[in-house]
Amino acid sequence: MGWVAHKFGGSSLADAGRIRQVATVLGARDDAAQVVVVSAMAGVTDALTRLVTDAAAGDADWRVQLAGLRGRHVEAATTLLGEHADLGWLDSVFADLADLLHAQSLLGSLSREALDFVQGLGEVLSAGLLTRYLRSQGREAARLDARDVLVVSETELGRVVEDTPTRDRLAAWRAVHDARCVVVTGFVCRAADGRITTLGRNGSDYSGAIFADLFDATALHIWTDVDGVLSADPRLVPEAVLLDRLSYDEACELAYFGARVIHPQTLAPAIRRGMPIVIRNTFNAGHPGTRIEAESSAQPPVKGLTTIGDLAIVNLEGAGMIGVPGTAERVFGALHDAGVSVVMISQGSSEHSICSVVRAAQAGRAVAALQHAFAAELAAGSIHAVTSTPDIAVLAVVGDGMAGTPGIAAQVFNSLARAQVNIRAIAQGASERNISIAVAAGDASRALRAVHAAFFLSPQTVSVGIVGPGNVGRVFLQQLAARGEELRRRANLDLRVRAIANSRVQCLHESGIDPAAWPETLAAATAPLELDAFADHVRAPHLPHALIVDLSASSEIAGHYAGWLARGIHVVTPNKQAGSGDWSRYQAIRAAQAEGRSLFRYEATVGAGLPVISTLRDLLDTGDDILSIEGILSGTLAWLFNRFDGSVPFSALVREARELGYTEPDPRDDLSGMDVARKLTILAREAGWSLRLEDVEVESLVPEALRGVPREDFLARLHELDEALATRLAGARDRGCILRHVAHLDAEGRARVGIAELPADHAFAHLALTDNIIQFRSRRYCDNPLIVRGPGAGPDVTAAGVFADVLRVAAALGAQL
Numbered sequence: 068m069g070w071v072a073h074k075f076g077g078s079s080l081a082d083a084g085r086i087r088q089v090a091t092v093l094g095a096r097d098d099a100a101q102v103v104v105v106s107a108m109a110g111v112t113d114a115l116t117r118l119v120t121d122a123a124a125g126d127a128d129w130r131v132q133l134a135g136l137r138g139r140h141v142e143a144a145t146t147l148l149g150e151h152a153d154l155g156w157l158d159s160v161f162a163d164l165a166d167l168l169h170a171q172s173l174l175g176s177l178s179r180e181a182l183d184f185v186q187g188l189g190e191v192l193s194a195g196l197l198t199r200y201l202r203s204q205g206r207e208a209a210r211l212d213a214r215d216v217l218v219v220s221e222t223e224l225g226r227v228v229e230d231t232p233t234r235d236r237l238a239a240w241r242a243v244h245d246a247r248c249v250v251v252t253g254f255v256c257r258a259a260d261g262r263i264t265t266l267g268r269n270g271s272d273y274s275g276a277i278f279a280d281l282f283d284a285t286a287l288h289i290w291t292d293v294d295g296v297l298s299a300d301p302r303l304v305p306e307a308v309l310l311d312r313l314s315y316d317e318a319c320e321l322a323y324f325g326a327r328v329i330h331p332q333t334l335a336p337a338i339r340r341g342m343p344i345v346i347r348n349t350f351n352a353g354h355p356g357t358r359i360e361a362e363s364s365a366q367p368p369v370k371g372l373t374t375i376g377d378l379a380i381v382n383l384e385g386a387g388m389i390g391v392p393g394t395a396e397r398v399f400g401a402l403h404d405a406g407v408s409v410v411m412i413s414q415g416s417s418e419h420s421i422c423s424v425v426r427a428a429q430a431g432r433a434v435a436a437l438q439h440a441f442a443a444e445l446a447a448g449s450i451h452a453v454t455s456t457p458d459i460a461v462l463a464v465v466g467d468g469m470a471g472t473p474g475i476a477a478q479v480f481n482s483l484a485r486a487q488v489n490i491r492a493i494a495q496g497a498s499e500r501n502i503s504i505a506v507a508a509g510d511a512s513r514a515l516r517a518v519h520a521a522f523f524l525s526p527q528t529v530s531v532g533i534v535g536p537g538n539v540g541r542v543f544l545q546q547l548a549a550r551g552e553e554l555r556r557r558a559n560l561d562l563r564v565r566a567i568a569n570s571r572v573q574c575l576h577e578s579g580i581d582p583a584a585w586p587e588t589l590a591a592a593t594a595p596l597e598l599d600a601f602a603d604h605v606r607a608p609h610l611p612h613a614l615i616v617d618l619s620a621s622s623e624i625a626g627h628y629a630g631w632l633a634r635g636i637h638v639v640t641p642n643k644q645a646g647s648g649d650w651s652r653y654q655a656i657r658a659a660q661a662e663g664r665s666l667f668r669y670e671a672t673v674g675a676g677l678p679v680i681s682t683l684r685d686l687l688d689t690g691d692d693i694l695s696i697e698g699i700l701s702g703t704l705a706w707l708f709n710r711f712d713g714s715v716p717f718s719a720l721v722r723e724a725r726e727l728g729y730t731e732p733d734p735r736d737d738l739s740g741m742d743v744a745r746k747l748t749i750l751a752r753e754a755g756w757s758l759r760l761e762d763v764e765v766e767s768l769v770p771e772a773l774r775g776v777p778r779e780d781f782l783a784r785l786h787e788l789d790e791a792l793a794t795r796l797a798g799a800r801d802r803g804c805i806l807r808h809v810a811h812l813d814a815e816g817r818a819r820v821g822i823a824e825l826p827a828d829h830a831f832a833h834l835a836l837t838d839n840i841i842q843f844r845s846r847r848y849c850d851n852p853l854i855v856r857g858p859g860a861g862p863d864v865t866a867a868g869v870f871a872d873v874l875r876v877a878a879a880l881g882a883q884l
């Protein structure tokens with residue numbers, strides 16, 4: 068008869084309803100004989116530990132706790148077996164327990180034997196409940212108390228099975244029990260000297276593997292409350308994916324580093340026999356779960372990631388170690404003698420330092436042990452320091468497919484660099500199955516997410532903050548809403564809007580604001596705009612990348628770019644203030660970019676969605692020299708002069724341009740020529756010339772009297788522009804010319820912006836609507852300039868220019884667009 072082993076954890080046996088579900092799961096699989104190992108009902112082991120500790124400490128409350136525990140089991144039993152069921156077996160367990168607790172309270176001390184005995188009673192009770200329930204359902208089930216058969220001895224590596232006495236006892240038991248379903252108490256066992264004891268933490272899984280081995284089972288199913296093993300802790304990486312297969316080695320590596328898989332010790336009996344282990348969900352029993360066996364698939368090369376925290380780096384450093392045999396032995400000997408467990412080791416081939424990662428609580432002991440062991444070298448100066456760095460976490464990247472595959476480490480380290488995670492120490496064994504990386508504890512979640520995304524286990528998540536959902540911002544958010552799902556699906560990119568602010572309020576959201584529903588979200592916001600809090604929120608430590616998209620025209624906001632960039636927050640903007648403003652601020656932004664290794668993109672500041680800055684960059688990057696830049700750089704002014712034929716007053720056209728979203732928030736920025744002067748300054752600086760805004764010669768269309776008045780007053784008095792412009796138009800026409808607003812910049816530093824009278828056949832005379840035209844004359848393009856032309860204003864094209872910049876940033880961060 069073939070056996071299959073099943074092990075059910077405490078959450079699967081938490082109450083009568085769940086025990087019924089366990090019986091259903093077993094009933095659906097009774098084509099093989101079943102050895103069923105059970106944990107205590109959820110929380111019972113902890114409750115028993117508290118109970119016996121309190122009793123021994125003389126806490127009179129233990130009787131109340133005992134009654135509560137009994138009540139919980141009686142309730143489950145009567146629900147499962149009926150009001151009139153015989154509960155003598157349960158009464159007897161609780162009567163013995165009460166006697167033992169009473170004795171402990173009289174003695175006033177807690178013996179190891181008493182603790183072990185009491186801690187294991189939860190399994191005795193749950194096995195009793197399940198066996199009786201199965202029998203009540205007509206199943207032929209026998210209860211095997213592991214304390215009667217399983218004999219273990221204590222070793223440095225934990226408790227190991229004493230094979231011969233265990234098999235002899237089991238054979239004797241099986242000789243008188245012939246059931247197709249054997250329910251076994253997990254966790255409990257007997258020491259070689261006959262004492263009742265337990266297998267220690269995670270003991271029930273270990274019991275599962277031991278009894279699977281003893282019954283020669285073909286597989287061990289570990290039933291829990293999740294569908295299987297995930298690629299990372301879902302509390303840290305909500306997008307963690309379920310793994311369908313893992314090798315024993317992968318499972319061991321993940322388990323060691325704290326993943327909720329199974330304890331490595333648990334695997335030992337299964338590995339020895341090559342028995343598959345399947346992690347499955349009792350409450351979703353149809354799901355196949357995660358299968359752990361000798362071989363796994365090589366794809367994906369990285370299966371899972373885990374982090375382990377509360378660590379410290381202990382470093383021993385000095386020239387005296389170089390080439391001296393036995394130094395490592397002395398280091399690890401000293402740590403061993405001090406009882407310090409080493410989580411990770413790293414030593415460079417220069418042998419100048421040996422770095423160990425240890426539990427934070429043991430760091431002081433480790434430093435003292437090394438100082439003692441190397442006291443002579445420290446005194447002589449051949450070792451100059453033993454140091455400890457607290458607040459360390461280790462990220463483990465695990466996968467069999469990493470072995471022999473070039474580029475995996477590069478991808479890991481690239482993704483960490485892009486997420487601005489500094490690496491403190493690295494270790495990779497020759498098995499190439501695990502790359503362990505020590506990082507600052509505060510960076511651990513970000514590191515985990517960045518690497519998880521880099522291997523396409525989850526999307527590349529960018530935490531996005533939006534400042535200024537005005538004309539352009541509104542459309543940008545619409546475009547984002549329309550493309551978001553496709554970007555997630557096709558490019559594994561999650562542009563997650565987590566903050567939106569206008570000039571008055573801000574809305575910060577942990578899991579993300581729906582870009583299609585932001586107006587309602589922002590309308591409900593009451594928190595005043597506080598830019599530091601805004602940036603702190605966007606730069607979430609658990610998300611790999613942060614980006615602020617500034618869609619305002621505010622100089623104040625631009626004043627924050629340097630700080631944001633230095634903190635590793637990428638910035639994308641159509642706002643011209645930073646690129647054309649104060650020179651020292653501009654330089655600070657450039658320096659901050661380098662410092663934070665962050666990206667600053669502002670293509671939409673010139674020509675809206677047109678590729679103006681990127682064209683200029685391409686010319687320069689390929690070694691060309693710019694001689695001059697000339698053109699029409701204002702969509703608003705292009706549109707106004709294309710339309711202005713005298714039939715409609717100029718002021719009416721300005722109002723229309725404003726309604727169409729072409730103008731700056733204050734149209735005087737366009738009419739004064741300052742908007743174009745800013746664009747010219749941006750281009751000059753991009754070309755490497757240190758032009759300042761005040762160096763640009765600007766002709767303004769705004770009469771002196773309207774320059775300083777509030778915006779609303781200016782708009783009310785727009786008609787005051789009309790007469791001068793009508794006169795100007797008439798004069799140009801008399802001379803057979805047209806009016807255009809033209810900008811000119813050359814390598815000699817001449818920069819001019821203003822109205823030009825051009826012959827009717829001039830290239831600039833044949834533009835339509837908001838068309839910008841930019842002519843680059845360079846060493847290569849000297850006879851015939853390189854021309855970029857197209858619509859240069861309007862929310863749609865500008866938002867698209869901003870969006871394209873956002874995607875360029877995402878691509879630089881590793882998104883596969």
Ligand SMILES: NC(=O)C1=CN([C@@H]2O[C@H](COP(=O)(O)OP(=O)(O)OC[C@H]3O[C@@H](n4cnc5c(N)ncnc54)[C@H](OP(=O)(O)O)[C@@H]3O)[C@@H](O)[C@H]2O)C=CC1
Pocket residue numbers: 534535536537538539540568569570571596618619620621623624641642643671672673674675702728729730731732859860861862865
């Ligand atoms: N329109 C176009 O064709 C083009 C525009 N641009 C640039 O795009 C940017 C946006 O233009 P547009 O959408 O037309 O402007 P809008 O005036 O329509 O929107 C500006 C937004 O910025 C917000 N804002 C202003 N000041 C601040 C502040 N100090 N702090 C926070 N938020 C602030 C506003 O909030 P509130 O509503 O509370 O005032 C509003 O949400 C400008 O820099 C412009 O130069 C670039 C190329 C083309």
Ligand SMILES: N[C@@H](CC=O)C(=O)O
Pocket residue numbers: 672673674675700701702703704729730731737742859860861
């Ligand atoms: N107001 C600007 C908008 C783009 O920068 C223009 O009209 O060009």
